[in-house]
Amino acid sequence: MFTLYKKELSTFFSSMTGYLTIIVFLVLTGLMLWVFHSSFNVLDYKFAGLDGLFLLGPFLYLFLIPAITMRMFAEEKRNGTMEMLLTKPLTEFTIVFAKFLAGFTLVVISLVPTVVYYWAVYRLGDPVGNIDTGAVVGSYVGLIFLGGAFVAIGLFASALTNNQIVAFIIAALLCAFCYLGFDSLYALVHGRFALQLRSLGLQVHYESISRGVIDTRDVIYFLSVITLFIMLTRTVLQSRKWQK
Numbered sequence: 001m002f003t004l005y006k007k008e009l010s011t012f013f014s015s016m017t018g019y020l021t022i023i024v025f026l027v028l029t030g031l032m033l034w035v036f037h038s039s040f041n042v043l044d045y046k047f048a049g050l051d052g053l054f055l056l057g058p059f060l061y062l063f064l065i066p067a068i069t070m071r072m073f074a075e076e077k078r079n080g081t082m083e084m085l086l087t088k089p090l091t092e093f094t095i096v097f098a099k100f101l102a103g104f105t106l107v108v109i110s111l112v113p114t115v116v117y118y119w120a121v122y123r124l125g126d127p128v129g130n131i132d133t134g135a136v137v138g139s140y141v142g143l144i145f146l147g148g149a150f151v152a153i154g155l156f157a158s159a160l161t162n163n164q165i166v167a168f169i170i171a172a173l174l175c176a177f178c179y180l181g182f183d184s185l186y187a188l189v190h191g192r193f194a195l196q197l198r199s200l201g202l203q204v205h206y207e208s209i210s211r212g213v214i215d216t217r218d219v220i221y222f223l224s225v226i227t228l229f230i231m232l233t234r235t236v237l238q239s240r241k242w243q244k
Contacts (some may be wrong), residue, residue: 008102018052066171107147142209
């Protein structure tokens, strides 16, 4: 599995996919937080916090993560290497998990440079250090979990087709629905069922962790979503054997 993980990770950085993803994420967040005048701008907001980063992050990942994952299985199918990969002494779960870890690693790497934003806000605070570090740490943890869920969803979408563009569209729509869809349904439904419906969405759990309190229920939820889509992807791969 580790060999496949390294292969996938090296593919990201040998084809510029990894570099472009990280650069686009950092450039867009940097411009919105420090250059463009908006409610996300730290200097305009005049409050020592990184709320803008953690509001923007999920929406940027809605497009960037599907762009990362769209080729993972779709390209294997298009090039005819999927069958060769399945004949190796690896289970379907191992293949899916190795690819998931590679995509997840890229998400974590994209967040590491944003620690500079925290340091800048920390130094700009009046007095110095006047920032809610607990909320920032919680938001980073939430964004990492959310990124992991998007990677798992993107892998599932990539396994459904041999066309990368179709895989990107399916992944982006699924991620958007899982993140925003249940909140939209919550606005249309009334009563006790509405709260239960909203709790099925990614956004409510991401916002809960972002408050700085890492609740085990939120952690279990994210791990469950990741596990669900990894298992669904494994089932899609297994179905190729059943068809044959």
